[in-house]
Amino acid sequence: MTEPLIRPRRKDPLKKTREPLLPQGVRSRTAHGLTAAAAEGRFALQVCAGCGLAIYPPRDACPRCLSSRLPFQDVPPGGTLLAETTIRTSTDVYFRERTPWRIGTVVLDCGPSFVAHLHGDVAEGTRVRLSLRLDKSGNAVAIAMPEQSSQHQGDDVQLREFTCDPKFRRVLITDGRTAIGQAMARAMAGAGASIVFVGIADAWKPFPGETALRTIPGAEVVSLDITDSQSVADVAGEIAHRVDILINTAEHPRAGGIMHRHGLTIAHREMDIRYFGLLRLAQYFGPTMRARGADGVNAAAAFVNLLSVHALMNWPQYGAFSAAEAACLSAAQALRAELRGGGVKVLNMFAGPLDTEWFQTVPPPKLSPAALANATVDALRKGIEDSYVGDIAQDIKARLDVQPKALERELGQ
Amino acid sequence: MTTALTAFAVALATGRIRVIDLTHTLTPGFPTIVMPPELGQCAPFRMEEISRYDERGPAWYWNNFTMGEHTGTHFDAPIHWVTGKELPNNAVDTIPPEHFLAPACTIDCAAESAADADFVLTIPFVQAWEAKHGRIPSQSWVLLRTDWHKLPPRQYVNLSDDGPHSPGPAPDAVKFLVEERDVHGFGTETIGTDAGQAAHFTPPYPAHHYMHGRGRYGLQCLANLDQLPPTGTLLLTAPLKIRQGSGSPLRVLALVETKP
Numbered sequence: 001m002t003e004p005l006i007r008p009r010r011k012d013p014l015k016k017t018r019e020p021l022l023p024q025g026v027r028s029r030t031a032h033g034l035t036a037a038a039a040e041g042r043f044a045l046q047v048c049a050g051c052g053l054a055i056y057p058p059r060d061a062c063p064r065c066l067s068s069r070l071p072f073q074d075v076p077p078g079g080t081l082l083a084e085t086t087i088r089t090s091t092d093v094y095f096r097e098r099t100p101w102r103i104g105t106v107v108l109d110c111g112p113s114f115v116a117h118l119h120g121d122v123a124e125g126t127r128v129r130l131s132l133r134l135d136k137s138g139n140a141v142a143i144a145m146p147e148q149s150s151q152h153q154g155d156d157v158q159l160r161e162f163t164c165d166p167k168f169r170r171v172l173i174t175d176g177r178t179a180i181g182q183a184m185a186r187a188m189a190g191a192g193a194s195i196v197f198v199g200i201a202d203a204w205k206p207f208p209g210e211t212a213l214r215t216i217p218g219a220e221v222v223s224l225d226i227t228d229s230q231s232v233a234d235v236a237g238e239i240a241h242r243v244d245i246l247i248n249t250a251e252h253p254r255a256g257g258i259m260h261r262h263g264l265t266i267a268h269r270e271m272d273i274r275y276f277g278l279l280r281l282a283q284y285f286g287p288t289m290r291a292r293g294a295d296g297v298n299a300a301a302a303f304v305n306l307l308s309v310h311a312l313m314n315w316p317q318y319g320a321f322s323a324a325e326a327a328c329l330s331a332a333q334a335l336r337a338e339l340r341g342g343g344v345k346v347l348n349m350f351a352g353p354l355d356t357e358w359f360q361t362v363p364p365p366k367l368s369p370a371a372l373a374n375a376t377v378d379a380l381r382k383g384i385e386d387s388y389v390g391d392i393a394q395d396i397k398a399r400l401d402v403q404p405k406a407l408e409r410e411l412g413q
Numbered sequence: 414m415t416t417a418l419t420a421f422a423v424a425l426a427t428g429r430i431r432v433i434d435l436t437h438t439l440t441p442g443f444p445t446i447v448m449p450p451e452l453g454q455c456a457p458f459r460m461e462e463i464s465r466y467d468e469r470g471p472a473w474y475w476n477n478f479t480m481g482e483h484t485g486t487h488f489d490a491p492i493h494w495v496t497g498k499e500l501p502n503n504a505v506d507t508i509p510p511e512h513f514l515a516p517a518c519t520i521d522c523a524a525e526s527a528a529d530a531d532f533v534l535t536i537p538f539v540q541a542w543e544a545k546h547g548r549i550p551s552q553s554w555v556l557l558r559t560d561w562h563k564l565p566p567r568q569y570v571n572l573s574d575d576g577p578h579s580p581g582p583a584p585d586a587v588k589f590l591v592e593e594r595d596v597h598g599f600g601t602e603t604i605g606t607d608a609g610q611a612a613h614f615t616p617p618y619p620a621h622h623y624m625h626g627r628g629r630y631g632l633q634c635l636a637n638l639d640q641l642p643p644t645g646t647l648l649l650t651a652p653l654k655i656r657q658g659s660g661s662p663l664r665v666l667a668l669v670e671t672k673p
Binding site: 202203204205206225227228229230231263265266268269 | 441442444447453454456457459460461462565566567569570572573574
């Protein structure tokens with residue numbers, strides 16, 4: 001069984017911080033089908049449309065019937081670990097400093113065999129569940145997991161290379177004034193975060209839940225206004241080197257489209273809180289996080305954006321809001337590329353309307369802030385980078401994948 | 414020959430006249446007035462560096478800043494309120510420049526405000542002040558000293574679940590000051606010229622309603638009113654010349670004579 005992780009000691013200030021290295025990161029265009037599945041936490045392989053053969057590694061033609069129609073689709077992840085070996089040294093600089101490292105051969109029930117990373121709890125000859133994960137270079141790799149989950153399974157040292165588990169990490173929640181900010185602080189504390197910094201802007205304005213927020217174990221309230229560059233710079237100066245997971249909970253959902261809104265004041269505010277806020281966080285926290293991507297048990301791990309699923313396709317009823325969310329999605333993609341060199345992930349949590357006052361007139365289903373917070377914990381534990389939470393987000397994503405133009409018309413009715 | 418202005422310059426140079434800054438520093442953290450969240454909001458002060466002797470501009474430091482017309486220590490023009498919208502010369506760019514220099518009376522309500530955050534200035538209170546310091550002269554500012562400028566932001570705005578609580582004038586007192594005393598304008602240390610609870614007065618926001626309806630001015634978020642004498646202050650209050658501006662952040666300077 002996995003030994004539970006030990007809370008990391010305070011860092012020796014005389015020691016050089018280990019610089020982030022990445023495992024080999026080149027994949028073919030076809031092989032990024034695996035990346036796409038891993039990014040969402042799915043287990044998918046190419047399955048030949050001609051003869052039904054499940055295929056690995058990714059190919060451009062079916063090795064059995066030569067068909068070129070090889071779409072990726074979800075397949076059962078069960079298999080058997082045939083053989084294992086332990087790597088004790090390597091010429092690869094990334095693995096060289098992470099040995100000993102176990103790998104093994106897994107034969108899947110659906111056919112193909114893999115050379116996979118091994119979770120510490122799997123043993124030769126036993127049943128395993130193969131899982132696609134994103135490694136530090138952002139590419140899909142396979143790890144053989146035990147069939148049954150156990151209490152400290154997430155603490156496995158090899159698995160933690162692929163995940164962003166909040167356990168013993170220090171989290172910054174950028175806005176704790178809102179229901180989602182407070183739910184997120186609770187969820188992160190519950191997931192074992194050692195410190196939960198919670199940003200509060202305009203501390204002179206009282207807000208619901210203020211007293212309860214301060215009683216969350218490990219919560220430290222910091223004065224942070226992400227619409228104020230100086231405030232972000234000041235807070236980053238104090239704590240950026242202690243932020244392992246940054247969760248931007250600042251939101252500004254306002255109804256209204258593009259044409260009928262009177263003037264730009266609301267749009268300015270939307271862009272300032274959402275898009276420019278993200279830029280400020282990226283500029284002041286990003287470089288330090290990137291530099292700390294391999295800094296031990298509580299290395300910097302993830303930058304989390306809470307996005308409306310309407311970032312993917314505009315919802316004219318909340319048209320200007322959707323446009324601001326789309327800007328954030330685009331910025332998150334750039335940030336993802338910029339943080340990748342440090343092995344730090346950008347996690348986008350896509351959600352439909354939350355069950356809050358700003359979506360009061362929107363009919364259910366609406367997502368509770370706690371559900372979004374719990375889904376964020378889950379996504380960090382899996383190390384994925386795109387999560388679609390709740391019925392609306394999953395529905396929009398599914399319709400987008402099938403027929404974007406139809407979705408555009410449907411949302412505009 | 415000694416002209417009035419050279420005498421003035423000499424008095425300034427010799428310290429006979431002292432200049433007191435009644436202005437808060439513009440900072441991002443200074444509260445702006447809070448409106449219900451579905452209404453339009455006044456932008457707080459924000460500053461972005463253009464360059465600071467760096468690759469964006471090697472030898473120079475400068476900033477862009479953004480804010481609302483009613484952010485920080487600021488001036489209200491009559492056009493700010495619906496009651497003053499049709500008046501001539503009612504915006505900051507068209508107000509006659511001589512209106513930016515005027516004497517001021519300071520009514521001390523610090524003790525009353527400390528005892529009751531909802532203190533309202535009444536006609537009897539004004540009359541009691543006049544009994545002591547003389548009648549408020551025509552075309553004079555009336556400044557409400559509450560020592561509110563000394564409070565930290567939370568107590569300064571003092572929001573409760575029934576709105577903000579801060580001192581201000583009663584409707585009939587404002588009407589009295591405008592109609593019976595012909596004042597130049599009304600100035601406060603609080604976030605607005607009206608009391609925190611003035612939305613519930615009749616008329617709502619009487620300092621705005623009556624002052625601006627009669628072409629008078631407002632000053633708010635003033636500091637250091639505790640350094641002013643009850644009478645004998647000259648105020649310099651020139652707002653930015655914004656076309657059709659409803660108000661403007663400004664530097665408010667008070668000139669007071671020191672005792673010989």
